[in-house]
Amino acid sequence: MSEKSSRTIAVTRSSMAPLDEYVAEITPLWESRWLTNRGEKHRQLEADLQEYLQSPHVSLFTNGHAALECALEALELLAGGEIITTPFTFASTTHAITRKGFKPVFADIKSTDYTLDPEKIEALITPNTVAIMPVHVYGSLCDTDAVEAIAKKHGLKVIYDAAHAFGVKRDGVSAATFGDASMFSFHATKVFNTIEGGGLTFTDDDLATRLDEWKNFGIAADGQTVFAGGNGKMNEFCAAMGICNLRHNDEEIAKRKHAHERYVEHLGNIEGLKLLEIPDNVEHNYAYFPVVFEDASHTTRDEVAAALADEDIFARKYFYPLTSDFACYADTYDAQHDTPIAYDIAERVLTLPLYADLTDDDIDRICNVVLSCVNK
Numbered sequence: 001m002s003e004k005s006s007r008t009i010a011v012t013r014s015s016m017a018p019l020d021e022y023v024a025e026i027t028p029l030w031e032s033r034w035l036t037n038r039g040e041k042h043r044q045l046e047a048d049l050q051e052y053l054q055s056p057h058v059s060l061f062t063n064g065h066a067a068l069e070c071a072l073e074a075l076e077l078l079a080g081g082e083i084i085t086t087p088f089t090f091a092s093t094t095h096a097i098t099r100k101g102f103k104p105v106f107a108d109i110k111s112t113d114y115t116l117d118p119e120k121i122e123a124l125i126t127p128n129t130v131a132i133m134p135v136h137v138y139g140s141l142c143d144t145d146a147v148e149a150i151a152k153k154h155g156l157k158v159i160y161d162a163a164h165a166f167g168v169k170r171d172g173v174s175a176a177t178f179g180d181a182s183m184f185s186f187h188a189t190k191v192f193n194t195i196e197g198g199g200l201t202f203t204d205d206d207l208a209t210r211l212d213e214w215k216n217f218g219i220a221a222d223g224q225t226v227f228a229g230g231n232g233k234m235n236e237f238c239a240a241m242g243i244c245n246l247r248h249n250d251e252e253i254a255k256r257k258h259a260h261e262r263y264v265e266h267l268g269n270i271e272g273l274k275l276l277e278i279p280d281n282v283e284h285n286y287a288y289f290p291v292v293f294e295d296a297s298h299t300t301r302d303e304v305a306a307a308l309a310d311e312d313i314f315a316r317k318y319f320y321p322l323t324s325d326f327a328c329y330a331d332t333y334d335a336q337h338d339t340p341i342a343y344d345i346a347e348r349v350l351t352l353p354l355y356a357d358l359t360d361d362d363i364d365r366i367c368n369v370v371l372s373c374v375n376k
């Protein structure tokens with residue numbers, strides 16, 4: 001057996017600002033002893049993100065999932081209603097809907113960019129439908145105009161899972177500006193991180209007040225506890241990490257773009273491989289590098305993943321299985337029948353390693369393995 005050619009490549013690696021910047025940012029906390037509850041760092045990060053994301057309101061949370069659950073409560077949707085969403089996503093999207101007592105109704109995705117297909121939505125609307133929850137999957141923006149036209153016509157709310165879309169713009173307009181609210185995840189593995197963290201962006205001033213109360217036990221500004229809220233406050237150390245990382249975010253995205261382009265040099269124009277298409281009017285964040293293998297037998301994806309793992313390179317079958325195929329939803333949905341395109345893509349997709357510090361050599365190594373399987 002030959003020696004392994006070189007080191008392990010993980011599917012992702014967290015972006016971290018230089019340590020001395022972080023130390024400078026947290027040092028005042030030893031003076032103030034103000035560690036959470038809307039401290040100075042929290043207020044600064046909200047302001048920095050309002051500017052960066054072009055949103056009049058940014059509400060910070062302990063994590064993206066908590067933000068999503070909180071949005072579902074604070075938008076005051078009719079209890080027990082149906083929410084039309086995509087199964088081609090991370091567990092969080094579907095779980096948030098379920099855990100808040102709503103019923104996920106799955107619409108199929110587009111085979112081009114894997115986002116919710118607006119043409120599949122209207123047939124699923126019933127008198128019980130209360131909202132639409134699309135996902136800007138892999139950082140590709142949904143057809144927001146079409147989704148919101150349907151929502152307006154039927155009096156539905158739109159909440160975007162924008163966990164993948166931090167920093168993405170279309171025609172100069174930020175992903176944070178669509179719908180009634182958008183959720184961003186600032187988890188360690190995302191393009192921008194606060195270690196753990198998340199945020200909601202929206203325009204409604206009243207929603208800002210409700211969310212502040214909701215994530216602090218329902219305690220209002222005057223000290224009265226006005227409803228049974230939960231706890232979802234981001235702490236000062238996470239906010240400080242966000243302040244530092246945000247300063248470097250554009251550089252990090254530029255490095256991701258370089259990695260993306262090197263992948264495309266190797267893997268673009270290879271028969272049987274479909275790469276993510278980035279429209280000319282989109283400033284992308286290069287959050288992920290999904291490859292869809294277009295073989296009829298559905299085996300190439302698994303062969304490539306295994307061959308990469310043999311070389312200590314860890315790609316991810318992201319998203320496989322569909323959330324509607326999770327064991328916990330097993331008897332409720334028929335994914336293959338209800339959302340055939342999503343089902344098919346989930347069987348063929350592999351997300352290759354992509355992060356800001358991924359080297360050209362690493363990418364060349366990864367692509368050699370992929371191509372050796374495809375050309376077999």
Ligand SMILES: *Cc1c(COP(=O)(O)O)cnc(C)c1O
Pocket residue numbers: 063064065066089090092093135161163164184185186187197198
């Ligand atoms: C990461 C992620 C979430 C959840 O975010 P957390 O900050 O980890 O709670 C939700 N939806 C999608 C699509 C994600 O990728």
